[in-house]
Amino acid sequence: MIKNIIFDFGDVFINLDKEATYKELAKLGVTEISEEMMHQYFQYEMGLISTNEFIEFFFNKFKIPKEDLVFAWNAILLDFPKHRFDFLKELAKSNQYRLFLLSNTNDLHISWIQNDWGMELYSEFKNCFEQFYLSHEINFRKPNTDIFEFVLSENNLQASETYFIDDTRENTNAAQQLGIQVWNNCPQTEDIVDLLKRKEFAK
Structure with a gap:
């Protein structure tokens, strides 16, 4: 589960x-x-x-x-579609799952996002997660398995009860090696808002 x-x-x-x-x-x-x-x-x-x-x-x-x-x-950074944020807020409000963010993000990128979004929106997004892990702040990066071991250990998570979503196959493969369930999403054809429709979440 x-x-x-x-x-x-x-x-x-x-x-x-x-x-x-x-x-x-x-x-x-x-x-x-x-x-x-x-x-x-x-x-x-x-x-x-x-x-x-x-x-x-x-x-x-x-x-x-x-x-x-x-x-x-x-230049790599584009928009943040509102429907995804709405989905995240609803998911966080439901308290059904413990939510974490784990991103390979550097200081220049996160500064751009904070300026582009404004700090109010950025803080609201960040507060949807129990922990908000950025690689440049924790000194680990995906796909190294130690970053996943760090998240599991820091939060007392069981790998088998944990689900990881990432668009990079290398990253989901690394998580899978530790027994974490994964979704290697395709940004062109799939959207995070359909997460709970996936078979892994069927009650």
Whole structure:
């Protein structure tokens, strides 16, 4: 029986354009993503380097001005459809499940979201969850299994009673290895508002 639901953020609640940052970087002359760049990205996403250090890396390597990099970096972030927020609020109000957010999110992205939404809406969204885990705040990232072990342990959750939704197959595979039930949602054809219609939630 499912008692706990862990949600990803991007392409579950907020829409993303995952190619947008690459396209914007290409306009700035960065046409290939190197291993060194990915390492910096992973370090930043886990909060192991600061926003200034992250920006400095790109400036020193490619001479990209701060404003241009921040714009390119945040280009991935799109809208937050109201019907998804309405669904989440109803789910939270029902008290049927313990709700958690678990997102690979860096400081620049969350700052953009707070500014775009406004802090009132952001706080209302955040308060729908018992815990709101952002990778750069907890120093873990998906798909590493230690991030799921952390959430289970911190909240005394049984993996078999826990359900995880994420649009990235790598992430749901990692959770599944620990015995967590998963939904690898397809953002183009599926919507989080249909969660409770899934067979796993049939009473």
